[in-house]
C-alpha cells in the first residue's frame with residue numbers, strides 16, 4: 236500500500252459538527268458504541284447527539300448476567316476460550332500482532348498522563364514480539380505511547396495510524412533510529428497546532444477539561460468534566476472546528492478526537508504495515524490479530540474481517556456492536572492471551 240491519501244468527507248464514524256438540525260432520527264443503542272449518527276444532506280450531526288452518543292458508549296454498570304450480555308458473548312466469544320481455534324486458523328501462516336494502547340494494554344484512568352502499563356504487560360508484549368512482528372497502534376502520538384510502552388523492538392503507529400515508525404531493533408530494521416515509514420498528514424501539522432491552542436484557550440475555564448496534542452490529532456477529554464457541562468464543552472469544539480473543514484471529529488471513550496479529514500485510519504495503518512512486512516492484500520500467508528477497545532479500532536477490525544487476513548479482538552466488559560470476531564474483558568485478559576501465544580510458540 237502506498238502511503239498516500241485522498242480526502243474523504245463521509246466516513247462511517249466521522250462526526251462533522253456544525254449544529255444544524257439532523258434529517259434522520261438518532262439510533263443510539265444503550266450498550267453499543269457504534270451509533271448511527273443523524274445527518275442531514277450536508278452530513279452534519281447535532282452536538283447534543285454526539286454527547287448522547289458519548290454517554291451511551293460509557294455505561295457505568297457491568298451486567299454480565301443480563302440476557303443481552305449472554306447473547307453478545309455467544310456472537311463474540313472470548314479469545315481465551317477460543318484460543319485453539321485461533322491457533323488453528325493461523326496454522327502455516329505468520330502471526331502479526333497489532334495492539335491498541337489505552338484500554339487494551341493499560342487500564343482506562345482519569346488522567347491520560349498516568350495511563351501506565353504494568354511491567355508484567357510490558358514483558359508479555361516484549362515476549363510476543365520475539366516471535367511475531369508486533370505493532371502498537373494508538374490514537375496517541377508516538378512519543379507519548381513510546382514513553383509508556385518503552386519497547387524498541389516493536390512498530391509504532393501513532394496518531395491513529397497517521398505516523399508510522401519501524402522498530403529501533405529486532406525484526407526487520409537493525410538501524411539505530413526508527414525508520415520513518417509513513418506520515419500521510421504532514422501538511423496538517425501547523426493547522427493542528429493552531430487548533431490545539433484555540434481549544435486550550437477556549438476550554439481551560441471548564442473544570443476537568445483537557446486537550447491533548449497527539450501531533451497529527453487532538454483529543455478533547457470529557458472524563459473529568461461534570462456531565463452537565465459536556466454539551467458546553469462539545470459546543471466549543473464544534474464552533475472552533477467549523478472554521479476548519481479540513482479537520483474532522485470522531486468520538487472515543489469520553490473523548491472527542493480531531494484529526495485531518497483524510498481517508499487514513501487504523502485500518503489503513505494495518506494494511507500498510509502488513510504490506511511493509513511483505514504481505515499484500517491477497518496474501519494467504521499471514522494471520523493478523525488486532526486487539527483494541529475503542530471505536531477507532533473498528534476500522535482495523537473491519538479491514539481484517541474483509542481481507543480474511545486475521546481477526547479482531549475487542550476488549551470490552553459490556554456488549555458493543557463490533558467488527559471484531561472475539562472479545563477479551565480487560566487488559567488483564569489481553570496479557571493472558573499474549574502469554575498463551577508465547578507459550579504456544581515455545582511449545583512448538
Ligand SMILES: O=P(O)(O)OC[C@H]1O[C@H](O[C@H]2O[C@H](CO)[C@@H](O)[C@H](O)[C@H]2O)[C@H](O)[C@@H](O)[C@@H]1O
Pocket residue numbers: 335336337338342343344345346347350372373374375447449454456457458487488489490492529531
Ligand atoms: O488508540 P488508543 O491508544 O486507545 O488511544 C485513544 C485515546 O486514548 C487516551 O484516552 C483514553 O484513555 C485515557 C487514559 O486511560 C482516558 O482518561 C480517556 O478518557 C480515554 O479516552 C488518550 O489520552 C487519547 O489521547 C487517545 O487518543
